[in-house]
């Protein structure tokens with residue numbers, strides 16, 4: 001955070017640079033926000049008005065919202081998504097950091113090989129894995145189950161790698177001191193190592209949660225029953241075979257963004273720190 | 283309180299020999315200091331005692347029990363690390379009591395012992411603070427608190443004072459001594475600071491390149507260094523050395539140095555022809571007006587190159603022909619670089635070391 005403040009302070013001083021920077025940021029902001037504004041505005045439009053470029057609807061209506069909340073399974077999908085994303089995030093936080101810690105702080109034969117193997121999974125695109133996942137799910141009877149949606153993301157190579165890097169920066173003496181203090185290895189991980197990487201954990205949690213919240217392809221493939229749909233799959237299902245109800249899709253998207261917006265506002269501090277820590281783009 | 287024994291302990295890191303044939307028996311309640319230059323294996327030995335590092339060969343026992351294969355937590359030891367290794371997310375109270383909580387002691391017992399330890403170390407007001415909100419000296423005390431609260435059989439300290447400034451280091455050194463007198467726990471203390479070693483130790487273990495050079499009381503290692511290494515390591519400013527060959531003409535013995543100068547030695551017991559290093563301490567050099575030394579003294583002259591007034595004494599660096607020597611002078615006289623001065627040294631304060639083996643003759 002102090003780095004950010006320092007950067008800001010430096011910008012204050014560089015006047016002409018500041019003007020250019022703000023202009024660029026403003027343009028970037030416009031580009032990012034315009035679609036969202038249209039999404040929000042469309043959600044208040046009627047079907048006839050959808051393709052007009054007005055931001056303020058001529059005849060604003062709440063019909064779309066009423067339709068979605070009353071006539072569709074939207075709330076059910078919301079809960080499905082929430083459950084799958086939460087479960088998957090909890091699992092990732094637990095297992096990725098456990099494995100990351102082991103790779104960072106224990107010396108054992110084959111450590112390097114295990115690490116490289118985990119890293120190499122990062123290079124395999126999801127699209128390639130979908131068919132094996134599907135075949136697996138079919139033979140195990142995981143189709144149309146929460147477990148089926150969640151299982152590919154219960155541990156991630158990226159999270160393991162991220163946590164390993166953070167645990168490596170913990171001084172060994174802390175762990176040794178706790179060892180002498182009489183704690184088991186698991187307790188040391190849980191009571192000493194984990195609290196010290198909370199910024200990394202929260203970054204990982206946020207990225208993983210959002211990734212799951214918006215995940216589309218795999219949930220689409222593994223679910224047939226509308227009761228099991230996650231939000232993105234559910235929204236896509238509003239698209240009829242011959243026509244698109246854009247106002248409905250946009251309304252559903254608005255509703256789907258609300259929780260993430262809420263999470264963002266609540267955890268803004270953590271997210272920014274997380275992005276700075278992980279050197280990632282959100 | 284427990285005895286600690288190390289027998290034939292070796293430690294290899296791959297092909298690097300970190301510790302070699304380490305034999306030491308530490309008595310109950312004894313305060314033993316390992317001292318030596320950087321990389322000589324002090325920390326490694328301590329870590330083997332703690333169980334943080336495996337022993338390559340040899341055996342370690344604590345209180346009569348072989349501990350080679352015993353987990354650190356079951357050795358009943360406590361260790362203070364150079365960087366203190368305080369848990370940054372726990373406050374002082376939790377830091378100190380962390381080890382007691384592992385033992386699942388009752389809550390009020392933990393509170394009682396923690397407060398007791400905090401009281402001893404004067405940390406009573408800081409219990410709610412986190413390590414990040416403490417000064418170096420306070421952190422150091424918390425680290426000590428964490429060690430004493432468990433009432434272990436052995437304390438292990440790895441350069442616990444090296445991160446403090448000189449003044450605080452001096453103060454904590456005294457506190458350390460008081461603490462040891464109070465709790466009487468067997469202590470092994472690692473430092474590379476010979477002053478710390480001399481002031482704290484019951485016995486000093488001087489290490490060099492993985493092996494023990496000498497074990498002895500501070501007095502012994504100062505007065506009778508077993509090797510040229512020990513002689514040069516203990517004492518500040520360091521001992522002066524002159525390298526040469528012992529010669530005899532009639533009854534008088536002398537040292538013919540490499541540079542050709544000759545030093546008359548009063549009654550030296552070293553055989554003629556031996557190549558030696560002659561050592562003498564700065565504090566044993568008495569400034570004299572005459573070149574001719576009194577009976578049983580040796581005279582060395584040199585021209586001053588550097589004058590360092592320290593207030594109560596003056597340190598004089600001189601060129602003595604065979605090399606540079608450093609002398610100490612306590613008195614009012616002022617010196618100028620270039621001036622020639624003569625020192626007399628009592629012959630029984632000269633140390634002779636074999637040039638090849640470095641051992642005391």
Ligand SMILES: Nc1ncnc2c1ncn2[C@@H]1O[C@H](COP(=O)(O)OP(=O)(O)OP(=O)(O)O)[C@@H](O)[C@H]1O
Pocket residue numbers: 295298299300318319320321322323324325326327474
């Ligand atoms: N984990 C390790 N792997 C390989 N070599 C090591 C390891 N730990 C120590 N060594 C080597 O063992 C030797 C002794 O190291 P040690 O840390 O015991 O020195 P020390 O006496 O404590 O020095 P210092 O005063 O600098 O702390 C050194 O040569 C060091 O490089």
Ligand SMILES: [Mg+2]
Pocket residue numbers: 324325326440
């Ligand atoms: Mg060391």
